[in-house]
Structure formats: C-alpha cells, structure tokens
Amino acid sequence: MSATTPRTHRFANGLRRALTSRLAAALTYPHGVDRYLEQFAPTASLTEVRAEVVAIRHQTDDSVTLSLRPNGNWQGFRAGQYVRLTVEIDGVRRTRCYSPANSVHATDGLIELTAKTHAGGFVSKFLKQRLTVGTTVGLSQAEGRFALPDARPARVLLISGGSGITPVMAMLRTLTDEGFAGPISFLHYSNAAKDQIYAAELAGIAAMFPNLQLLRGYAEPNQGGELEGLFCRAHLNAVPDFADAEAFLCGPPGMMKAVQKLWADEGIGERLHLEHFSAAPAVLADSANAEGDVRFIRSERLAQNSGATLLDQAEAAGLKPESGCRMGICHACTCRKASGRVRDIRTGEISDAGEADIQICISVPVGTVTLDL
C-alpha cells in the first residue's frame, strides 16, 4: 500500500467528521449539509445511500443488468435481501424493489441488479430503455428477511423462476465464493433458453463447482434443459434428499404456489423460505364499488375500504391525521402511501401502485392501500 492511501483516508475521515459536526449542521440550518454537498457531487450524502450507474448490459431481450457503485453509506447486504431503487423518470421519483444478484463478497464494491422488463412496466421499461451510465440513483439499505442464514445450512436447495433468479443467484455466488463444501441443488425455470438470465454465469459456476447440481427447466420444448416443462413433483426425483435441505424459493406466483403446496403437504413448510416479487394485483381502473382494505401501518390499524376519501376513512378508524382545507388546496394532509392505487376525486386520475406522497383528503382507495399513518 502506498503512503498516500492512509493520508487520503485520514483526510476523508477528517472531512466527514467536520461535515457531520454540530457546527456544520448549525451553519447549514435548516437545509442540512447534504443539500449543499449534492450540488457538488450528486452521489455525496452524509446519510442517504446513493449510487452511480457504472455499467449497463443486456443479457436478454427483456432484461437489463445494472452495475451500481454505492456511496460510503451503503452497509452491504445479506445474500437474498433486496434494495429499494429510486430513479427519476420525467421529473418524478419512482421506487421499486430489486434484489442484488452479486455475491456479498464481491471485491469490486458494486451492486448488480437485474430487472426483467414487463410490458406495461413503468420502471423496468425505463431501466431497460432510457437509463444511462453515469446517472445517480437512490437506494435504501438492504431489507428483507429472505436471506442466507449466517450459520450456513448443511444442504441448500435453490428454486427460482424467471427474474426470481436474482436473490438466489446472490446466494449461489456467495456460497461458492466462500468455498461452501455442502451440496447445493439449483432448480431454475424459464420460458426458453434465450430468455434465461444468468445462463452463462450458472453454467460457468456449475463447471467449476462439482458440489452444485444445476437443473434447468423450460416451458418451451427442445431447449436442452435437464427438466421438462413447469415445476412438478417428478422434478424432485433428482433431489431425493430435498426434505433435508433449507430451500430458498423465488419466482412467478403460480410456480411459487405449486412449490409451497408440495412443501406443506410434505410437512416441511418451515424449511421453505420465500420471496414474492409481484406487486399487488392491478385493480380495474373503473371500479367504483369499494374493494380491499385500508392499512394504516404506523398505527397498526386495518379498515375495510368504505369507498370514502382516505382522510375520512382514517378518521373513521379513530386516527387523527393532519388536515386543513379538506379540498386539496393546502397539502396539510399529505401522507406517504406505501403501496396501492388511489383515485383523485377531482380528476378521476388513478395513481400507480408504488410508493408516493398523496393528499388523503382527495384520494379514494382503489383496492387495498397501505398508508404510512
């Protein structure tokens, strides 16, 4: 190591201490140090995780793989966890969850995300078609309980379908990086060989690690997979000791249901760990009759959607959210929507299902809505 490295390190540490000092906070009040820092370097922040897009590649026609260099606030992740990625699209910040697919031991310090593009998918299409290298994106710290246990299980079974491969790919890469000696079985399903993401990486790892049993299934015929068609009981014939394994599952809803049922029937449900990618089902835009629930997460209350405005429903549930004009002028009632669609009673416009700030006095839930209230 050269002599300058500890010196730059000391400088960086000193700068950080100065910027996080109470004096710095007092001098930059009320906006805070970050609001000045970001004008100089877009990824700089004292508290927020932000990342620069350093590479974009297209493994298949309907997927995109991003390499992100996070700033120093990133605390790393456990293989299997996800991050909330925030991108600005046409002036609006949109947040979606993506599971890093890289090994937790990757030495390049990058986070690798792969998104499958959905036909009407707002963010995934943007990532595929419009995102450019050099863009700054927002990240959350890693979240989620779907993760490899710190005490690695003796026997590992990974099952994924489509883009659901990402979190289990992180598990596989992490285990092989660690020189994990136990047997690993990996069942992966996709439509056709040309649509399979991480196909080359999987084949490469399988060639290097004899303890990895790789079983690929394709919905379309003649794709050269080890398995035929969709997931079924017979596919587990190749994994006779599946009941002894800790199983990690992520894929499309239908496939997940089939696997879950089998594990439940076998009475080994507690050995199956799962991650759901799919958001709340889209609700018909013209549904005037109230459906679903209103979930107030902070106050831990649940109410059946009555079709009234969220402000009225919150008050009916005994909550006291801030409000003022109750007609959409003053924004006193603005509140974070964690998920679900709402209709603006003034315009009839229906929101998207992602996280957003909404004025609850003029918002009516369309299906189940979760509010940070």
Added chain:
Amino acid sequence: MTAIQNNTFSSLTPAQFAAIGADLDAIRNRVRTDLGQRDADYIHNIVKRQRQFEVAGRVMMMIPPTWPLGVAALSVSKILDNMEIGHNVMHGQYDWMGEPALNSKHFEWDSADTSKNWKITHNYEHHTFTNVLNKDHDIGYGLLRMSEDQKWEPRFLANIPLTVLLHTFFQHFVAVQNLKLEEVLVYKTKSTAQLKEEFKPVWAKLKKQLKKDYVYFPALAGPLAPLVLVGNAAANLARNVWACAVIFNGHFPEDVEQFPESVVENETRGQWYVRQLLGSANFSGGRLMHIMSGNLSFQIEHHLFPDLPAHRYAEIAPEVRAICEKHGLPYKTGSFLRQSISTWKRIAKLSLPSGRSGKVSQRAANEEALAPLAMAA
C-alpha cells in the same frame, strides 16, 4: 374607497359560477397532467442557484472588498429560498416529484417562521379563506387595519408606521403570526400560559436562525465578525422588505375585494375560484421580477392554483385573463409601483375612522349580510 358595491360576486348566477369553475378546472387539469421533467429541471436549477448565491454570499462577506457583493448575493439567496423555493414548495407545488427535499411535508425554509405554522396560517387559513374578514389573518396580520369593515380602534392611527415596522421585521411577524398576539395583548381572549406554550417551537427555530446569522457565521470571520453580522442583518432586512412588499401588492391594492364570513358557508368550487380572483392582484414585470417574487407577481393565478408549480403561472395567465373577460370578471394588474402606491394609499386612509365599521361592529355587519356579498374596500 367605495362603499358596498352591488358587485361582481353577488351578480353571478349559480350556472355562471359553475361555468367559471369548469373553465378554470380545465386549465388546472391540463397543467397537472403535463407536469414533468421541465418542471423538475426548473426547480432543481433554482435550488442550485440559491445554494450558489448563498455560499458565494457568505464567503464574499468575509472579504472586505467584496462585502457589498456578498450582501447582495446573500439577499438574493434568502429571497429565492423563501419565495420561489420555500413558499412554493410548502404549497406542495412539487410534491408530485416524490423528492423528500422538495416536499411540502418536510421542507423548512431560511426564515424565522416554522414551516408548520406557516402551512396553517398561509396554506390553510389564508388560501382557503382568502380575504374573508376574521378568517384570513393576512388581512392586516392582527396589527393593521386593512379593510373598512374592520372596526376602527385608536391603535390604527399608527397604521403607516406599523406597516413600515411590519416590512422591517417581516420574518419575525410572520413567525409569531400563528400565535395571534392581538388575542392576548388587545382582546384578552387568549391566556399568556397558552401563548407561552405555543411560542416554544417558534422560539426553538428562531434561536437557530439567530445563532446562524448572528453568532456562528460572524465567529467564523474572526476579526471581521462585525462586518459579517451587519451583512447578514442587511440581507435579512432586504428579504423582509421585499417579501412583505410583494405580498401586500398581491392582496391590498385598493381595488382588491374583501368578503364577509358568510360567503364561505356552502361555497361551491366555482364561488371559491371567483373569490380568489376578486381577492388578488397581479403586478407586471420581466422574468427576473417573476422569479424574485416567487411568481407571486401572478398572485391571481397563484390563488386559483396554489399547488401548480409557480413558474407555470406566466404561461397560463393569458388564458385566465381570457376566462375573466369571457365571464365579465375583473383581472387586476398593474406595475409594481402602481400597485404599491395603491396599497399604501389604502393603508393611509384606513388609519382614520372611516367607512361602515366606524359605526357597526364587524360581527354585526356579518350577521346582517344575508346573501354572500363582497365588499369592495
């Protein structure tokens, strides 16, 4: 000042109110669906300029030859922070961007007033009850007599010096506005204990603002501390006077109307729109004037659409004006100077006992108003 006119507001039929409402809603909906990158870029750029002016101003103030430039730059920074950024962001004009730093819930401005109190007195009370006596505290800030229908009291003889005082310490008056001091000092309807409680959060913010401008930054300048202290005071003063003048021009030129409390009962959206129109006035100017006034030079458009990004007002103003002409409504505008002179004339006249309320108490006057009548002051 004229006495009660049989004016615009009372001469409109429900169908006309509805038609006006529909025309204005159409503008609102069109702009809302058009919001996007252009608006995000605009506000990001203004924020960047504000930060640059602020940093440059604070640095230049510590170097004697550039001191005047420093004061000018910090004044510009504070004006941008409070008006084109703070006032507009706190209206929720940029909430749709989903950016926490530009969100009406979280934004705090470089002013003595807490954003929380501001959003109550301004966004809610002033914008919902614009120019409604007793409900819109911005009518005179509890300090001045700004309407013939406000009962005259001897203290209003000082209307003019008090207005000067209000301009000078505007940020501090605004900071205590939500405390409604006159209820303690003059009308004795609020206890001092309650006032003390309400003052706590205000004082917490005030302290931080004072320390920043009058302790920490001067201290950083070492021997030049007095220079920085005076410079910061000058920048705060410049912002105070300018902000107050802009706001007064928006609501108090002589032809701007005020309304009795009864108008807001069962008010329709169309009636609300018309009240906003009649209760506001624009002033003309170039692009720089609009930016530095936070686009409150388009006070009429702002009151019609308080949560549309303010830089859009210039674009929709011709349409609003056309709608006014179509429905025979006045659209009040003039030069900055003309609106200022008109405002000060109103303030001067109202310092003397005059008008109806010299005799009738405000409440009685309101109770008498059976139909929603607007009063042209």
